[in-house]
Amino acid sequence: xxxxxxxxxxxxxxxxxxxxxxxxxxxxxxxxxxxxxxxxxxxxxxxxxxxxxxxxxxxxxxxxxxxxxxxxxxxxxxxxxxxxxxxxxxxxxxxxxxxxxxxxxxxxxxxxxxxxxxxxxxxxxxxxxxxxxxxxxxxxxxxxxxxxxxxxxxxxxxxxxxxxxxxxxxxxxxxxxxxxxxxxxxxxxxxxxxxxxxxxxxxxxxxxxxxxxxxxxxxxxxxxxxxxxxxxxxxxxxxxxxxxxxxxxxxxxxxxxxxxxxxxxxxxxxxxxxxxxxxxxxxxxxxxxxxxxxxxxxxxxxxxxxxxxxxxxxxxxxxxxxxxxxxxxxxxxxxxxxxxxxxxxxxxxxxxxxxxxxxxxxxxxxxxxxxxxxxxxxxxxxxxxxxxxxxxxxxxxxxxxxxxxxxxxxxxxxxxxxxxxxxxxxxxxxxxxxxxxxxxxxxxxxxxxxxxxxxxxxxxxxxxxxxxxxxxxxxxxxxxxxxxxxxxxxxxxxxxxxxxxxxxxxxxxxxxxxxxxxxxxxxxxxxxxxxxxxxxxxxxxxxxxxxxxxxx
Amino acid sequence: xxxxxxxxxxxxxxxxxxxxxxxxxxxxxxxxxxxxxxxxxxxxxxxxxxxxxxxx
Ligand code: HEM
Ligand code: HEM
Numbered sequence: 001x002x003x004x005x006x007x008x009x010x011x012x013x014x015x016x017x018x019x020x021x022x023x024x025x026x027x028x029x030x031x032x033x034x035x036x037x038x039x040x041x042x043x044x045x046x047x048x049x050x051x052x053x054x055x056x057x058x059x060x061x062x063x064x065x066x067x068x069x070x071x072x073x074x075x076x077x078x079x080x081x082x083x084x085x086x087x088x089x090x091x092x093x094x095x096x097x098x099x100x101x102x103x104x105x106x107x108x109x110x111x112x113x114x115x116x117x118x119x120x121x122x123x124x125x126x127x128x129x130x131x132x133x134x135x136x137x138x139x140x141x142x143x144x145x146x147x148x149x150x151x152x153x154x155x156x157x158x159x160x161x162x163x164x165x166x167x168x169x170x171x172x173x174x175x176x177x178x179x180x181x182x183x184x185x186x187x188x189x190x191x192x193x194x195x196x197x198x199x200x201x202x203x204x205x206x207x208x209x210x211x212x213x214x215x216x217x218x219x220x221x222x223x224x225x226x227x228x229x230x231x232x233x234x235x236x237x238x239x240x241x242x243x244x245x246x247x248x249x250x251x252x253x254x255x256x257x258x259x260x261x262x263x264x265x266x267x268x269x270x271x272x273x274x275x276x277x278x279x280x281x282x283x284x285x286x287x288x289x290x291x292x293x294x295x296x297x298x299x300x301x302x303x304x305x306x307x308x309x310x311x312x313x314x315x316x317x318x319x320x321x322x323x324x325x326x327x328x329x330x331x332x333x334x335x336x337x338x339x340x341x342x343x344x345x346x347x348x349x350x351x352x353x354x355x356x357x358x359x360x361x362x363x364x365x366x367x368x369x370x371x372x373x374x375x376x377x378x379x380x381x382x383x384x385x386x387x388x389x390x391x392x393x394x395x396x397x398x399x400x401x402x403x404x405x406x407x408x409x410x411x412x413x414x415x416x417x418x419x420x421x422x423x424x425x426x427x428x429x430x431x432x433x434x435x436x437x438x439x440x441x442x443x444x445x446x447x448x449x450x451x452x453x454x455x456x457x458x459x460x461x462x463x464x465x466x467x468x469x470x471x472x473x474x475x476x477x478x479x480x481x482x483x484x485x486x487x488x489x490x491x492x493x494x495x496x497x498x499x500x501x502x503x504x505x506x507x508x509x510x511x512x513x514x515x516x517x518x519x520x521x522x523x524x525x526x527x528x529x530x531x532x533x534x535x536x537x538x539x540x541x542x543x544x545x546x547x548x549x550x551x552x
Numbered sequence: 553x554x555x556x557x558x559x560x561x562x563x564x565x566x567x568x569x570x571x572x573x574x575x576x577x578x579x580x581x582x583x584x585x586x587x588x589x590x591x592x593x594x595x596x597x598x599x600x601x602x603x604x605x606x607x608x
Binding site for chain 1: 561564572575579580592593594604605606
């Protein structure tokens, strides 16, 4: 890893890590009377670990000029491994939360393990840890392949990967200590937020600098989605996190917004996080890996452009559907509802585009579990967007809001769509990256596939049932006009579904562990002989498609 | 005259509506512009058969 960096880059890496250690020290001193001090210490530790790693490889010979003849894939490789690590951790915590709702004593009487703390640990680990790392890793891969250009330098991608994971680490450890902004999906406090902005700007600049050196004048659509993801997440993150800290030595901050404006800003952020983090980025993944794996160009490129702009225009206005029947002006709710319903059109256009691409290659889908992951993802994408548009209708939302129906919708989207497309993309990339014919075991990919599908279906059906029962119990009146059921009655009714959900989650978790083992074995059994020579072999030899000759 | 709620509502309900319609028309025109088709087809095809090497 370090051996691939030029001497200058190694020096610059050391300088940056030293600067980080100094910042950590300053935070630790300023925040010594606050929880912030602990995070300062954590930053110092992480920076020191980085410094040791760089020094360890510092005297390796400088990389040869030949490196310019290859793409720079080391950050992608590490990103994929880190993403799988976060997946197992985040899914484990998710399943823990699920069992906690069945057996409340599973906090073991500790503060850090209470529901309110480990729930955001779950959401952050899976969305940002697993999803985010997978997006960064695959985006760097796709960016280079589609623009036929090597990354502009070798240090900035490491900065992004390292910095991003530091952010995730600060977030997750912070929740367990009790540090939170209490804005869903934007829980980290001001100092972590500022750090993420820096990382994100570098990430976007890598994109622009690589694109500037591309061969093909037209930018392939997958990159548009990835860029929308990076750009819009930056905007959302900055606006929603505008806050004033109590002092520079204090972790706590107060939002610049108050009341209903705070709520609207938060859900403008929240919904667009779904749109641009959990959707646009993964659509970028889909538009590259699915055609590539199926060995067929996307069914309609035109449609992919139209759905891209449809999604970008419409999603921006849909956030208020999270605030139906609140103090938000009625017309804003109606606006959000209308745009949500219209959003179905570009969403289904993408899902249909994916499935129509596979039309005619169903034999491949049958044989190849990796492609099947992607197909199922497209189906769940279609399903969860249909469901979302439906739930956004105010009268439907009056039934679904506050119930497990929302949680079911969330996991149809995240398990069925986000995780499935990611596993598909990872299973496709790992052999390409480590220059193998295929994964270590196709059977294990198959096993993972069925565990994931079974887990998702069990989870989603359990939550649909429990959500609708909950919603109906809460709105059933007795003859005298009082509520027929107490809240506790509804809790008792939900218990069997909570058990089912936790079991489904366990299946999903086991699937991810199987996936990790398979990936690990694929890497370990990769031909060791002269890593350089092997990675110089063009991929196309392995993929079995003829390479396009220059000028063809 | 200030940047109050009324102004915002007026702006969203007038300009907000038409700029979205305008943008949509532009996008559809771009996607269906006949001379763009060749380029789109080439690009869609190109990712399938990419040589695994930077071009320079
Ligand atoms: C093993 C699989 C999983 C299990 C068992 C699980 C379990 C849970 C549980 C118990 C909750 C709390 C629900 C509540 O408060 O009533 C939750 C919330 C959530 N999970 Fe998961 N989860 C899993 C996978 C995932 C994945 C892969 C993602 C994202 C990529 C995800 C994203 C979320 C989100 C966004 C929420 C918040 C939902 C809301 O506020 O409505 N989960 N999950
Ligand atoms: C057309 C697309 C979609 C629409 C219109 C939509 C609409 C909705 C609606 C109406 C809610 C419930 C709000 C409430 O009652 O509080 C919701 C919640 C949610 N949706 Fe979607 N959805 C869509 C697609 C997706 C996808 C693809 C994902 C995930 C990959 C997703 C993730 C979520 C999450 C995480 C929440 C929970 C937010 C929270 O309360 O914490 N949505 N969505």
